[in-house]
Amino acid sequence: xxxxxxxxxxxxxxxxxxxxxxxxxxxxxxxxxxxxxxxxxxxxxxxxxxxxxxxxxxxxxxxxxxxxxxxxxxxxxxxxxxxxxxxxxxxxxxxxxxxxxxxxxxxxxxxxxxxxxxxxxxxxxxxxxxxxxxxxxxxxxxxxxxxxxxxxxxxxxxxxxxxxxxxxxxxxxxxxxxxxxxxxxxxxxxxxxxxxxxxxxxxxxxxxxxxxxxxxxxxxxxxxxxxxxxxxxxxxxxxxxxxxxxxxxxxxxxxxxxxxxxxxxxxxxxxxxxxxxxxxxxxxxxxxxxxxxxxxxxxxxxxxxxxxxxxxxxxxxxxxxxxxxxxxxxxxxxxxxxxxxxxxxxxxxxxxxxxxxxxxxxxxxxxxxxxxxxxxxxxxxxxxxxxxxxxxxxxxxxxxxxxxxxxxxxxxxxxxxxxxxxxxxxxxxxxxx
Numbered sequence: 001x002x003x004x005x006x007x008x009x010x011x012x013x014x015x016x017x018x019x020x021x022x023x024x025x026x027x028x029x030x031x032x033x034x035x036x037x038x039x040x041x042x043x044x045x046x047x048x049x050x051x052x053x054x055x056x057x058x059x060x061x062x063x064x065x066x067x068x069x070x071x072x073x074x075x076x077x078x079x080x081x082x083x084x085x086x087x088x089x090x091x092x093x094x095x096x097x098x099x100x101x102x103x104x105x106x107x108x109x110x111x112x113x114x115x116x117x118x119x120x121x122x123x124x125x126x127x128x129x130x131x132x133x134x135x136x137x138x139x140x141x142x143x144x145x146x147x148x149x150x151x152x153x154x155x156x157x158x159x160x161x162x163x164x165x166x167x168x169x170x171x172x173x174x175x176x177x178x179x180x181x182x183x184x185x186x187x188x189x190x191x192x193x194x195x196x197x198x199x200x201x202x203x204x205x206x207x208x209x210x211x212x213x214x215x216x217x218x219x220x221x222x223x224x225x226x227x228x229x230x231x232x233x234x235x236x237x238x239x240x241x242x243x244x245x246x247x248x249x250x251x252x253x254x255x256x257x258x259x260x261x262x263x264x265x266x267x268x269x270x271x272x273x274x275x276x277x278x279x280x281x282x283x284x285x286x287x288x289x290x291x292x293x294x295x296x297x298x299x300x301x302x303x304x305x306x307x308x309x310x311x312x313x314x315x316x317x318x319x320x321x322x323x324x325x326x327x328x329x330x331x332x333x334x335x336x337x338x339x340x341x342x343x344x345x346x347x348x349x350x351x352x353x354x355x356x357x358x359x360x361x362x363x364x365x366x367x368x369x370x371x372x373x374x375x376x377x378x379x380x381x382x383x384x385x386x387x388x389x390x391x392x393x394x395x396x397x398x399x400x401x402x403x404x405x406x407x408x409x410x411x412x413x414x415x416x417x418x419x420x421x422x423x424x425x426x427x428x429x430x431x432x433x
Contacts, residue, residue, distance in 0.1 A: 007041030008060050009034070014093045016101060016392060018081035018422035019053070031056050032148070033075060035085055037063025045149075065089050070123065070160040077156060078148040080420040087122040087419060094424055098392055098414040105396035106403055114413040117279065120271045122419040126162045127193050127249075128268045131170075133186045133204075139179030141186060143170055161420050165199055166191045172220075180216055182207055192262075194247035195270055200227040202238065202262055214241055229262045238262050246325075251277045252305040258329045260299045264322055267301070269417045276388075276415055276425065277305050280362075283411055283429045284386050286310045290359035293352060295345040295373060300326040302362050302388070307338040314358075315340045316348045345373050349380055360384045369394030371401075378405030387428040390417075395426060408433050 011020035011034045020034030028051045034040050039061035042054035069075070069083035082090050095116045102108040119125060134142045134153040144156035158167045169191065177183050188204035201220070205213055213230055220226050220242075227243025246259040249266055251274050260266050267273035280302060286292065290310040294303045297315035299322045307313040307330070315338060317323050323342040330338055343351070349361065361382050363370050367390055377385060378401060385402065389395035392414075403409065407430040417425040 005041050005043055005057060006054065007058075008039050009042060009054065011036050011038040011040070011063070014097065014422075016097050016422065020056075024052075027052060029054055035063050035065055035082075037061075037065055071156070072158070073144065073154050073156055076147055076154045077145045078154075079145045079156075079159070080161060081422055083160075083420050087118075090122075090419065091116055091118050091416060094414060094416060094422075097422075098412075098424055098426065101392045101396050102399065102412065105393075106400040108399065108403075108409055108412070112409045112411055114411055116414040116416055117272075117275060119269060119416045119419045120275070123160050124162065124164055125269045125271070125419065126159075126166075127270050128266070129159065129162045129166055129191050131156075131189045131191065133188055135177075135184030135186065139183055141174055141177040141183050143174060143189060162191070163193050165193055165197070169199070169201075176216055176219065180212075182213055182216055192247055192266075194266075195250045196248055198225045198227070198244055198247055200229065200243070200247055200262060202229045202231055204231050206233060208232075210239065210241075217241060227262075250274065251301060252281075252308075253278075256304050256308075256329075256333050258300055258304065259332070260325055261321065264319075264325055265298050267417065272415065272417050273301070276417070276427065277302060279413060279415070280386060280388070280427055281305060281309070283413070283427060284360055284362075284384065286360065291354075291356060292360045292362065293349060293358045294362045294364075295348055295370070296364045296366070297326060297340070297362075298322050298364070300329045300340075302364060303338060303340075304330060304333060304335055306360075306362065307335050310359075311337065313338040314348075314352045316343060316345055316352075318342065318344050345370065346376065348373075349376060349382065353380070358382065360386060362386045362388065364388035365394075367391040367394060369398050371398060374398045374401050378402060378407075381406070381432060383432055385430045387430065389426045389428065390423070392424055392426065395428065399428065399430075402430050406432055 009022040013021045015021050019030035022029045030053045033056040040056040041058040042056045046053035067086050074083045099113045131143045132153045142153045142155040144154045185207035190202035192200045228241040229238045248259045286309045292313045294315045297303045297317045303315040320342040323340045326340040410429040412428040415425040
């Protein structure tokens, strides 16, 4: 395969990462923007010995599976990859991709892998969005997302996967910053919301005078349900300009209310997060005399629901702000059998196992997975592990270690937390034979 336009490429399947898959000249080709049934010509972006990556340029034949994307800038914006597929087809391909990864990388096949848990809604589900910004010479502020593979900001008039309240704020923010001295000093605006119609903005500002920014944002500061923070510079601290300090989400039944502050973390699909927590409780089936260790616990998304069902729970998170928030959430929900600790997950089992050890360890690591932690849990022969993953590839890597270390996979449940994209969440329960 030579550089330039190549084809025709007949797309046979979709790969993890969102690209269509074809073969050309005996080589696997991953095609951006293509779906099964398409026949395309494309421009070579990456050429390797075993594969190539191509961008679809000309469609010789369009798949019958295609639908009209809702987003006016879909294809330019790098936020979503699969809006051209109906949601039913998206689920179908995710349900094929997830077990294929586990089968190829750690030999898992059969009934242990459950049917994918679909999202209650395919649109307007994102409760947190990072909008990239760029000021133009004519005084306009572009607010949108980076074009794939670049730092070029594509202006997004609306975002159909974002919460409706965010889309109502976008034109207001454009008007407030239009032709101001700050228009070329705003690099990003984060929007977050909870379950109670409150909104938080974090404005990333590379200027030096916050007073000017406060004057521009004054109309927003007068709204009780809207909090505004400013972050100066890449590593700067957050400064609150006005509004409530925290946002609140609900999980479990009867509902627990969990607050998280600016700079903290919550899942972006709140309705699906509640279903995920319920599935985690179903799979693990905690008993009243158990001790549980929750690693990478955040502000208590799994910690509090599990704690109200067991004897004792130890929650570990290396971000001190989330630990303080988790302890406050436990107090506000009158749960007193759990402790939050700010430290690394590595070595946490040994630090807190006491004389009885733990009956269950819950892992909810970042995309990089929990390689060192998993090796430690194998060495300590932990009874049960519930692994919450946001990346099937690192999950497969870590499951391989657990399976070779004497564990049996009871169930793995793929969860669609991110409709219109190729991303996948999952829950996996393992027990030691």
